[in-house]
Amino acid sequence: MSWKENVRQVEPYTPGEQPKEQNVIKLNTNENPYGPSERVQNCIMDYDLLRKYPDPAALDLVNALAEYHHVDPAQVFVGVGSDDVLGMAFLTFFNSDRPILFPDITYSFYPVWAELYRIPTRTPALTEDFRIDPSDYRLENGGVVFPNPNAPTARLLPLEEVEQIISANPDVVVIVDEAYIDFAPEGSSALSLVDKYDNLLVVRTFSKSRSMAGLRIGYAIGQKELIACMQAVKYSYNSYTMNRPSILYGCASVADDAYFRETTGKITATREWFTKELTDLGFQVIPSAANFVFASHGTIPAEEIFIKARERGIFFRYFKQPRIDNYLRITIGTDEEMRVVADFLKNNLT
C-alpha cells in the first residue's frame, strides 16, 4: 500500500504556449491586441485596502454586470476567469451517472473537468464542415455544454439551433460558453433566452473581448435558482475568489462601452480582411464569428506552416489531433500584425 494508490490522477489541460522572447507576433491564445479601456488604467487602487478581505459576493462587479445586461443581480455569478466559472458549474450541475454531452471538437478543458470530477461524457461528432447538429443532443444525458461560437472552429451556431438544444433538455442544465460571442453578429447570444429557460446557464469572460486575460474575470448569467446553487458550491470551496483589483478594474471596463464596441468592431473588421487574404492564398477558412480564424491550406500541411511561422517569431495554435490536424488557429491581432502574417504566408506557400 502506498499513498500513490489514492492520488486523484488527472491529465491536465495544456494552454497555448506563452513565449519568453520579445518582439514575437503572438496569435496563439486568442488574446486581444488592444489594451483594456483607459478607464481601467486610470483607476486609482487604494493599496491600503489590500490588507482587508474583498467582498466575497463581489457585489460591485455583480451589480455592474446586472445593469449592463438588464438582469437582476441575483442572476449573476462572477469568478476567476470563465475557467473558474465553468469548473464551478461542472461541479454544481453535472452530478448524475448519465454522461454529459459536448462536441468531439471543442474547448479542450471540458474533458479535463469531466475527468477531475469523474463525470461520464459522450462527444457527438461535429458534421464534416464543423457544425454542431442539434439533433445529436436529444439522447439521454446528464447535462450539455458547448461554446458558441465553438472553439477552435470559430463557427457560430444560430440562436434558433441553440434554443433547440436547450428546449430538448429541460431536465438537465445546458451551459452555453460564450467566450467569443462579442465578436459575433448582434442577436446571437443565448442571454435573450435566460428568462424563458430555467435550465440555461450562459458563461462569459473578460479575457477576450475586454482584453483582460491577465486579470482573470469571468461570469455566468442564469435564473436565480441556478445562480444560488453555484454560490452554495463556491462558498463551500473558496469564498474569496475575486480579489479587490479585479473587482475594481472589472467595473471600470464595463463602464466604458464605447471603447469596448470600438475595439471589438476593429477586430471583426480585421478578421474579415484577413479571411479574404487567406482565401486568396488558397486556404479554406471556416466562417468565423470569433476573434480568431480556423483555416486549412489546399496543399501545404498545417504543421509545416506552423513550424515555419514559429521560426520567424509568428505564433499560431496547432492541434495535433484527429480531424483538425491540418488546420491552424490564428488569433486576429492588429492590422499591422496581420499584414506581416499575410506577407509571411505569401512568401512561404510555394
Ligand SMILES: *Cc1c(COP(=O)(O)O)cnc(C)c1O
Ligand atoms: C478562452 C476560453 C475560456 C476561458 O477563458 P478565461 O480566461 O478563463 O475566462 C473559456 N471557454 C472558451 C471556449 C475559451 O476559448
